[in-house]
Amino acid sequence: xxxxxxxxxxxxxxxxxxxxxxxxxxxxxxxxxxxxxxxxxxxxxxxxxxxxxxxxxxxxxxxxxxxxxxxxxxxxxxxxxxxxxxxxxxxxxxxxxxxxxxxxxxxxxxxxxxxxxxxxxxxxxxxxxxxxxxxxxxxxxxxxxxxxxxxxxxxxxxxxxxxxxxxxxxxxxxxxxxxxxxxxxxxxxxxxxxxxxxxxxxxx
Amino acid sequence: xxxxxxxxxxxxxxxxxxxxxxxxxxxxxxxxxxxxxxxxxxxxxxxxxxxxxxxxxxxxxxxxxxxxxxxxxxxxxxxxxxxxxxxxxxxxxxxxxxxxxxxxxxxxxxxxxxxxxxxxxxxxxxxxxxxxxxxxxxxxxxxxxxxxxxxxxxxxxxxxxxxxxxxxxxxxxxxxxxxxxxxxxxxxxxxxxxxxxxxxxxxxxxxxxxxxxxxxxxxxxxxxxxxxxxxxxxxxxxxxxxxxxxxxxxxxxxxxxxxxxxxxxxxxxxxxxxxxxxxxxxxxxxxxxxxxxxxxxxxxxxxxxxxxxxxxxxxxxxxxxxxxxxxxxxxxxxxxxxxxxxxxxxxxxxxxxxxxxxxxxxxxxxxxxxxxxxxxxxxxxxxxxxxxxxxxxx
Numbered sequence: 001x002x003x004x005x006x007x008x009x010x011x012x013x014x015x016x017x018x019x020x021x022x023x024x025x026x027x028x029x030x031x032x033x034x035x036x037x038x039x040x041x042x043x044x045x046x047x048x049x050x051x052x053x054x055x056x057x058x059x060x061x062x063x064x065x066x067x068x069x070x071x072x073x074x075x076x077x078x079x080x081x082x083x084x085x086x087x088x089x090x091x092x093x094x095x096x097x098x099x100x101x102x103x104x105x106x107x108x109x110x111x112x113x114x115x116x117x118x119x120x121x122x123x124x125x126x127x128x129x130x131x132x133x134x135x136x137x138x139x140x141x142x143x144x145x146x147x148x149x150x151x152x153x154x155x156x157x158x159x160x161x162x163x164x165x166x167x168x169x170x171x172x173x174x175x176x177x178x179x180x181x182x183x184x185x186x187x188x189x190x191x192x193x194x195x196x197x198x199x200x201x202x203x204x
Numbered sequence: 205x206x207x208x209x210x211x212x213x214x215x216x217x218x219x220x221x222x223x224x225x226x227x228x229x230x231x232x233x234x235x236x237x238x239x240x241x242x243x244x245x246x247x248x249x250x251x252x253x254x255x256x257x258x259x260x261x262x263x264x265x266x267x268x269x270x271x272x273x274x275x276x277x278x279x280x281x282x283x284x285x286x287x288x289x290x291x292x293x294x295x296x297x298x299x300x301x302x303x304x305x306x307x308x309x310x311x312x313x314x315x316x317x318x319x320x321x322x323x324x325x326x327x328x329x330x331x332x333x334x335x336x337x338x339x340x341x342x343x344x345x346x347x348x349x350x351x352x353x354x355x356x357x358x359x360x361x362x363x364x365x366x367x368x369x370x371x372x373x374x375x376x377x378x379x380x381x382x383x384x385x386x387x388x389x390x391x392x393x394x395x396x397x398x399x400x401x402x403x404x405x406x407x408x409x410x411x412x413x414x415x416x417x418x419x420x421x422x423x424x425x426x427x428x429x430x431x432x433x434x435x436x437x438x439x440x441x442x443x444x445x446x447x448x449x450x451x452x453x454x455x456x457x458x459x460x461x462x463x464x465x466x467x468x469x470x471x472x473x474x475x476x477x478x479x480x481x482x483x484x485x486x487x488x489x490x491x492x493x494x495x496x497x498x499x500x501x502x503x504x505x506x507x508x509x510x511x512x513x514x515x516x517x518x519x520x521x522x523x524x525x526x527x528x529x530x531x532x533x534x535x536x537x538x539x540x541x542x543x544x545x546x547x548x549x550x551x552x553x554x555x556x557x558x559x560x561x562x563x564x565x566x567x568x569x570x571x572x573x574x575x576x577x578x579x580x581x582x583x584x585x586x587x588x589x590x591x592x593x594x595x596x597x598x
Contacts, residue, residue, distance in 0.1 A: 066546065073502075073539035078308040080537055083547065087313055 008123040009033050012094055014042060017115035021054065021097045021148065024122040027090065034059060034094055037158020039125035039133065041102065042116040051102040052112045053125065053133055055143065055159050057150040058095035094122070097146055097155070099139035102129075109138035127166045134163035134175075137182045144186055153193055156183070157200030164201075176201050219455045224463055226431045230261050239434055239441070240477065248443040252429025253474035256494055256518060260427070264496075266468035267525035269533055272306035272363035277544035278351035279370045279552045280343045283559050284336045285326055290567045292333055293321040296343045298350045299552030303544045305530065306363070311544075313551045316350055328382040338381040345375070345390045352397035355413055359405045364523075365413040366530050367398060368545055373417035373493045373512040374480045392484070395491050399516055414523050416531065417512035418542055422497070424510060425449060426476050427457045457497065462506045465499040470511075470528050472496065473518050484514075494518035498528065500535035507540040 011034045012026030022042070034040070034056050042052045067084065070076055084090060101112040107129075125133070133139070143156050160179045164172040180198055187194035230236060236255055243250035258264070283295040295317060302312040320326060328334055348369060355367045375391040377384035395415070402413035432449040433441070449455065461471060475481065475494045485492035492515045501507040511531055517523045534542035 066550070069539045069546075070537070073537060075536050077537065079304060079311060080543065082308065083303075083311045086310055088550075 010121045014120045042120045053100040054096035062091040153197040253426035256473040258472035263469040269529045275303040277368040277548040279548040280347045301548040348394040352394040356401045367415045369417045414517045419510040422510040461497045467501045470496045470498045490516040
């Protein structure tokens with residue numbers, strides 16, 4: 001793990017996991033960094049040697065009776081807002097779909113052989129990891145075929161746009177054109193989906 | 205059931221009309237005080253309210269809100285001792301929440317858990333496990349002590365202090381509480397500590413410290429009892445006549461106050477007549493407990509609270525106004541209940557899962573110390589029936 005990876009903000013800890021995805025829990029004031037389609041990786045502990053790489057497909061805030069009452073009262077003061085966000089353990093969940101893993105420094109574009117463990121920290125991927133991981137676009141197939149309850153085309157588009165944005169400006173268009181070609185192959189039998197996702201990644 | 209409830213409401217409405225008429229006729233505070241004094245002298249067990257110095261048939265409007273204040277609220281929860289558990293113990297957890305009214309400062313939350321397992325803590329003088337009532341009493345005292353300590357620690361604040369306790373301020377223990385006398389003394393000691401805080405804040409910093417006990421949706425009938433007393437002839441002021449509220453029996457103060465108070469308004473300040481309150485008075489005039497009713501509802505909606513306070517607050521108009529305005533404001537944050545108390549409760553609560561975790565930790569420690577862990581068959585059978593499994597270290 002390089003220095004950049006270590007300095008990336010921890011956005012939460014693994015709450016529950018499987019080989020196809022995981023959910024990490026966080027406190028509400030810590031949801032500034034993660035966004036839909038962002039690349040994240042778990043940081044393995046002593047019992048595991050695998051860092052799972054995934055894409056954020058959902059950020060949800062659980063129902064909370066106290067918050068309901070505050071909304072009903074319609075009189076939320078800044079100190080109350082700070083109390084709710086900084087003091088209370090408001091359960092925020094970040095859903096992640098697995099797209100690859102890192103084992104002994106090697107990146108694999110496949111589902112991890114084992115899920116991350118509960119409480120493993122979850123970080124945003126640094127630029128170098130995103131660049132290395134998206135040199136190959138095998139993860140697109142995994143996402144497009146995922147059975148999760150999330151919009152796969154939008155997730156693919158968000159991930160590709162993020163991958164393009166970490167590249168030098170002169171390489172971004174070529175990267176997106178290459179991704180479009182790959183998507184054309186994967187969605188050749190589903191033209192409406194293909195058209196939609198190409199529209200989403202179209203530059204400018 | 206519907207017909208029966210409707211019939212009961214009809215008679216209650218008739219009693220309410222009668223009580224309202226009687227309340228509106230009480231224009232002379234002197235007459236009321238004379239009648240209460242007569243009941244006291246005859247020692248006839250009058251447990252109603254006596255007005256302090258304000259007409260009882262008037263509503264008092266919401267005063268301006270202080271620009272700043274520090275509001276502290278305390279609440280507690282407990283794990284009761286169980287003879288079916290692996291070890292006899294009990295746990296209390298006290299939470300204090302500090303809200304900085306008028307600033308954007310982050311509120312503070314403080315918790316203080318305490319585990320009790322020594323023989324003197326968990327058994328009475330006959331060797332019997334102490335009752336849940338005893339644990340409640342000890343927790344109540346610990347709540348007020350912690351509230352007093354945290355208020356004292358903030359006496360140099362540049363704004364008034366308001367300490368909020370959950371429930372009535374009059375502390376009373378039953379005979380099944382082994383150290384009842386000491387607990388009562390400790391409770392009064394905490395009251396004195398809060399009063400000292402007020403004195404120190406006032407003399408050194410020009411500020412104040414108030415205490416209230418917040419009672420949500422009170423079922424008390426102190427005003428109704430007073431109206432019953434006032435409806436009697438002098439000769440009828442006898443114990444037998446005061447055992448009930450006569451033709452007003454069954455009526456609580458709540459519907460009467462709903463007629464009297466619009467949202468934000470409070471009733472007159474009154475003092476409940478009781479032997480416990482007399483003991484507080486005997487400790488010092490500042491410690492007798494007074495109260496007012498407050499309609500904490502919003503725009504036309506009614507929700508009643510009884511706000512209790514010691515006499516050093518009740519006798520000071522500025523403190524009374526602060527308490528009135530700040531309590532109402534707290535309730536508006538949280539839809540009819542003080543925000544600080546809600547959060548203190550949340551900070552203090554011990555959930556079932558946490559209790560199970562504690563039980564496991566205690567069993568592990570017992571095993572580490574080569575103790576035989578025996579849980580009662582009753583508890584084991586419950587665990588099996590409810591499908592719960594427990595991890596047991598080898």
